[in-house]
Amino acid sequence: MDFxxxxxxxxxxxxxxxxxxxxxxxxxxxxxxxxAFIQNRLGPNRVGWKGLLQPYADVLKLLLKEDIVPTAANRxxxxxxxxxxxxxxxxxxxxxxxxGETIRLFGREVQMVIADVNIGVLYILALTSMGVYGLTLxxxxxxxxxxxxxxxxxxxxMISYELxxxxxxxxxxxxxxxxxxxxxxxxxxxxxxxxxxxxxGFVTFVVAAFAETNRAPFDLPEAEPxxxxxxxxxxxxxxxxxxxxxxxxxxITASAVIVTLYLGGWQVPYLELLNLPVGVTIALQILAFxxxxxxxxxxxxxxxxxxxxxxxxxxxNLGWKVMLPIALANVIVTGIVMLLL
Amino acid sequence: xxxxxxPILLIIGIAVIFGVxxxxxxxxxxxxxxxxxxxxxxxxxxxxxxxxHYRFSVKYYMVALSFIVFDIEVVFMYPWAxxxxxxxWTGFVVMSVFIVVLAVGFIYELKKGALQWD
Numbered sequence: 001m002d003f004x005x006x007x008x009x010x011x012x013x014x015x016x017x018x019x020x021x022x023x024x025x026x027x028x029x030x031x032x033x034x035x036a037f038i039q040n041r042l043g044p045n046r047v048g049w050k051g052l053l054q055p056y057a058d059v060l061k062l063l064l065k066e067d068i069v070p071t072a073a074n075r076x077x078x079x080x081x082x083x084x085x086x087x088x089x090x091x092x093x094x095x096x097x098x099x100g101e102t103i104r105l106f107g108r109e110v111q112m113v114i115a116d117v118n119i120g121v122l123y124i125l126a127l128t129s130m131g132v133y134g135l136t137l138x139x140x141x142x143x144x145x146x147x148x149x150x151x152x153x154x155x156x157x158m159i160s161y162e163l164x165x166x167x168x169x170x171x172x173x174x175x176x177x178x179x180x181x182x183x184x185x186x187x188x189x190x191x192x193x194x195x196x197x198x199x200x201g202f203v204t205f206v207v208a209a210f211a212e213t214n215r216a217p218f219d220l221p222e223a224e225p226x227x228x229x230x231x232x233x234x235x236x237x238x239x240x241x242x243x244x245x246x247x248x249x250x251x252i253t254a255s256a257v258i259v260t261l262y263l264g265g266w267q268v269p270y271l272e273l274l275n276l277p278v279g280v281t282i283a284l285q286i287l288a289f290x291x292x293x294x295x296x297x298x299x300x301x302x303x304x305x306x307x308x309x310x311x312x313x314x315x316x317n318l319g320w321k322v323m324l325p326i327a328l329a330n331v332i333v334t335g336i337v338m339l340l341l
Numbered sequence: 342x343x344x345x346x347x348p349i350l351l352i353i354g355i356a357v358i359f360g361v362x363x364x365x366x367x368x369x370x371x372x373x374x375x376x377x378x379x380x381x382x383x384x385x386x387x388x389x390x391x392x393x394h395y396r397f398s399v400k401y402y403m404v405a406l407s408f409i410v411f412d413i414e415v416v417f418m419y420p421w422a423x424x425x426x427x428x429x430w431t432g433f434v435v436m437s438v439f440i441v442v443l444a445v446g447f448i449y450e451l452k453k454g455a456l457q458w459d
Contacts (some may be wrong), residue, residue, distance in 0.1 A: 067364075
């Protein structure tokens, strides 16, 4: 690996950061607009055309606010926690391929993925577990009862649903026979998407992804009526913005992972029959990937504003007594079907 | 082989730098007007009662313990899933025995009420 390779990686990383940051900004805007329309309101529509510049105004405002660290808090961990959250949220996207063809850059064949590692699925699961640290440490270090309870709840919730998530993915790995995400997508050519081959695994994975990203109906860690702001009660200024950013970036990551594992990634059915030039093919593949991710993001917001929040015991019962057995049974049934066919 | 992990190190580094720089930037740009009440712990507007680092429900530990057991089970299943076609029925039967043993333990744990939230 020489200087050119590192330069190409850096270009890809910077482009990905830009795309994710812009998507987060507009995601906050669409979230507020969609919730407003669902509740028969208008939502933000003053800053810029139809309110499109609202999120940028919000970020600027948060940047200019006073950064308050309570006297009772552990200052170092209080600052470390949002950095962990944001680093984990961004790093997961490194292994997700966004197109199948390669492009030529500086005389190299460049793949449309930042790091094509052979343990892509394990990498994603490992980093989502790391995300627990950000929330738990922020809850503990604030030395606030609401924060502590929010942090505890989120760690218990995330580790419970991580099991169902990991077990759902096993079905996909059995079908594909590889942990590399480019292989997983390549295996789903045409209409052979894993959503069709693994319908039960798809449902359990999506539910677990909702719980992992702490989105409604599983947003117990920040249940406002009981816990004020949950783990980020004591956060202000840009540290609060970083948690917000991490939450939305996690949503994008979860959507991208769902699309890659179950909805065919960048695959466009019957595209190879048209014999298009490589440039057009790659553009269509990236477009297909982004449209699928956008659809999943819309589903995330749609569910949040349509479904009421779970009670905590219902949440844990669903995770341990429903999702875990279903996911285990899915592995067994997948095995039997694959061996019989 | 190991070279494919260099971009991951780069991306983690850049994300950490992004977080640290933006926190420091807001610290530089924002006002600093501290006083005792503003920096006290938030407890719905009243003076905070004792510290938050007190004992909490043992059930969180039970969840964490069960998680470790089942997560290790899942980790054992990944290499098996990758090699599933090559291993065939033999591998399937062996893994089924493993799953049944764990399922018995899981049912015992449920009957004992270890995961009962009230």
